[in-house]
Amino acid sequence: MSANELAISFIGPGEVLSAGITLPVVGIIVVALRFWLRSYQKAKLGLDDYTILVALFFVIGMSICLIYGAAKHSLGYPTPQLPNATPETQLTEIVPAQTLVELLDWIIWLLMIPANGLIKLSAIFLYRRLFVVNKGTTFDTITKVLIVICSLWTIAFWFATIFGCGTHFTNPWKPLMFIMECNTNMRLDGLMISDLITDAIVWLLPMPVVWRLKMQWSQKLYITGIFFLAAGSLVAAIIRLKVQLEISDGGYAAHTDVDLTLTILLYYSSLESGVALIAACLPTLHYLIARPPFRNPFSSVVSLLGINSLRSRGTSSSRAHDNTAPDTEILVTKKVSQSSHSGGSFVASEHVGHVYKLPHVEDGFELPLVPQRPAQTHTRISGKP
Numbered sequence: 248m249s250a251n252e253l254a255i256s257f258i259g260p261g262e263v264l265s266a267g268i269t270l271p272v273v274g275i276i277v278v279a280l281r282f283w284l285r286s287y288q289k290a291k292l293g294l295d296d297y298t299i300l301v302a303l304f305f306v307i308g309m310s311i312c313l314i315y316g317a318a319k320h321s322l323g324y325p326t327p328q329l330p331n332a333t334p335e336t337q338l339t340e341i342v343p344a345q346t347l348v349e350l351l352d353w354i355i356w357l358l359m360i361p362a363n364g365l366i367k368l369s370a371i372f373l374y375r376r377l378f379v380v381n382k383g384t385t386f387d388t389i390t391k392v393l394i395v396i397c398s399l400w401t402i403a404f405w406f407a408t409i410f411g412c413g414t415h416f417t418n419p420w421k422p423l424m425f426i427m428e429c430n431t432n433m434r435l436d437g438l439m440i441s442d443l444i445t446d447a448i449v450w451l452l453p454m455p456v457v458w459r460l461k462m463q464w465s466q467k468l469y470i471t472g473i474f475f476l477a478a479g480s481l482v483a484a485i486i487r488l489k490v491q492l493e494i495s496d497g498g499y500a501a502h503t504d505v506d507l508t509l510t511i512l513l514y515y516s517s518l519e520s521g522v523a524l525i526a527a528c529l530p531t532l533h534y535l536i537a538r539p540p541f542r543n544p545f546s547s548v549v550s551l552l553g554i555n556s557l558r559s560r561g562t563s564s565s566r567a568h569d570n571t572a573p574d575t576e577i578l579v580t581k582k583v584s585q586s587s588h589s590g591g592s593f594v595a596s597e598h599v600g601h602v603y604k605l606p607h608v609e610d611g612f613e614l615p616l617v618p619q620r621p622a623q624t625h626t627r628i629s630g631k632p
Contacts, residue, residue, distance in 0.1 A: 255490050257507040258514045260323030266514060267313035270521030271306060277528040278303050284534060295372035298365045299527055305362035306524050309517045312351045312358070321347040322513065326506040341422040348506045349420035355513050356408050356438075362520045363442060364401025367449045368394060370477075370527050377530075378456050386456060393452070397445060404438050432495040439488040446484055446523070450477040473529050480523035487515035 278299060285292055316322030327342045341349075371390050379387045412418035412429040419429060457470050490511050494503070 255486055255511055257504075258323055258510045260317040260320075263313050263317040263323040263510065263514060266517055266521070267310040267317065270517060271303075271310040274303050274306050274521055274524050277525050277532060280535065281528045281531050284531060288534075293372060293376055295369045295376055298369040298372060299524065302362050302365035302369065302520075302524055305358045305365070306517075306520050308358045309355050309362065309520060312355050313513065313517055316348065316351045316510075316513075319347055320344065321506060322351065322510045324506060326504050339422050339424055345506055346420050348509050349426070352509050352513060353408070353419040355516060357405065359516045359520055360405045360408065360438070361401055363446075363523065364397055366520065366523045366527050367397045367445060370449050371397065371452070373527070373530060374453050374456075378453065389452070393445075393449065397449070400441060400445060404434075404441075407434055407438075432491075435491055436495055439484070439491050443481070443484045443488055446477075446481055446519075450474060450481065450526075473533060474526075476529055477523060477526035480519045480526060483515045483519035483522060487512055487519065490515075 281296065281299070282292070284290075285296060313322060321344045324344070326348075327344050329340055329342060371393050375387070375390050379390065381387070409416075411431060411434055412425075415425070415428070418425040419431070453474055454471065457474070458467055460467065490508070494508065
């Protein structure tokens with residue numbers, strides 16, 4: 248396979264620098280806004296927030312590597328040729344620029360694995376925050392299993408990368424004869440395939456829950472769109488996997504430009520992690536997109552889903568606004584009960600002894616308690632007191 252037979256175009260230094268600068272800047276902004284909104288809404292920080300914060304530092308580290316590699320004319324540039332190169336010297340010698348690319352390749356993988364693992368965990372913890380009301384439900388069990396899987400995936404592949412050449416830790420950036428001892432392609436194939444599969448599972452996980460909610464189709468499509476913005480990271484992962492499989496089939500060291508080919512893998516790895524980090528913050532940042540700031544802090548995606556009542560830590564900030572109705576207390580009991588008055592009604596069911604405080608919601612807005620069975624476990628608020 249010659250260099251021009253790759254299905255994906257080579258990445259130039261300009262694209263490398265653009266990704267290395269844009270992704271961390273946008274990532275810092277969205278994570279900072281996420282934490283600011285938590286403070287503004289007086290919401291308690293959770294594991295979803297802490298894991299995304301740590302992931303941000305790994306994404307920044309990956310971007311620093313991209314910028315440094317491009318600045319040193321290594322990433323995005325063709326591999327310099329050895330003077331008087333022969334098949335033997337190509338196996339036993341390596342130019343400094345290629346050494347740097349191989350070293351950055353090893354470092355970026357060590358940063359990408361925990362970054363992606365933490366982003367997956369942050370998304371799962373957010374789903375649990377939004378959708379898990381009672382322990383022991385199917386969704387509760389699935390998310391717990393995924394937490395274990397993603398944690399083990401992160402640990403296993405991180406150590407597999409560290410010890411990919413046994414205790415010869417410098418082999419990954421030595422001449423080809425040393426790299427061939429590491430069986431790198433098999434490890435990367437397994438890493439990228441499993442990364443893509445777990446990504447798809449995590450990002451698709453909330454879809455069945457969202458589409459069971461009692462709300463308009465337009466609202467369901469809107470929420471689905473927010474979660475599906477993560478598809479950008481899946482596209483990057485698919486492109487990277489395609490290139491890696493071509494490398495494994497053709498033997499990249501002998502038949503492609505090594506530095507340019509590795510640049511493709513590192514570029515799309517950084518793109519995947521950066522886009523996934525941004526996408527993981529978007530459900531929380533829905534409030535800024537949907538309504539002007541300082542109008543109503545209850546307008547985050549959680550309120551659109553109708554579940555903020557289940558996680559409300561207090562509503563003093565919403566009372567400060569004019570024309571805001573006082574909180575409504577709902578006692579959820581074992582038996583389904585219904586009461587009505589001149590302007591509103593509610594139905595509550597199946598949850599014993601919990602009182603949920605709901606800030607004012609608009610007429611006819613439904614607040615499902617999810618996961619739920621049809622016509623059993625939901626709360627409906629209509630009318631204004």
